[in-house]
Amino acid sequence: SRVxxxxxxxxxxxxxxxxxxxxxxxxxxxxSFRKTPxxxxxxxxPKTHFAHDMMxxxxxxxxxxxxxxxxxxxxxxxxxxDSARAMFLATDANEGQFIQHLYFTKEK
Numbered sequence: 001s002r003v004x005x006x007x008x009x010x011x012x013x014x015x016x017x018x019x020x021x022x023x024x025x026x027x028x029x030x031x032s033f034r035k036t037p038x039x040x041x042x043x044x045x046p047k048t049h050f051a052h053d054m055m056x057x058x059x060x061x062x063x064x065x066x067x068x069x070x071x072x073x074x075x076x077x078x079x080x081x082d083s084a085r086a087m088f089l090a091t092d093a094n095e096g097q098f099i100q101h102l103y104f105t106k107e108k
Contacts, residue, residue: 001065001104002027014073014101017087021050047087054089054099064107073101 075086080098090096
């Protein structure tokens with residue numbers, strides 16, 4: 001939702017998952033980092049943690065926000081291997097899929 005607002009795009013627009021991940025890293029930074037950014041004040045949020053959090057979110061089946069459902073858009077074969085445009089998200093211990101987009105749809 002924040003990435004859409006920053007880019008002035010309407011709800012429902014597909015957003016690249018990696019862009020959302022990068023924005024989340026910045027949102028999670030402490031106020032001290034935002035005042036005077038430095039390596040020492042930076043709080044890391046590894047991709048593996050984001051992928052795990054997304055897996056937990058999917059399992060909880062609570063992918064709603066303000067009347068909109070969060071959807072995951074599967075990456076095509078040519079995009080799946082590009083870590084700047086897609087991310088592998090596990091569905092369980094032995095399976096998963098490459099996700100390229102996140103997008104919201106209005107629930108009825």
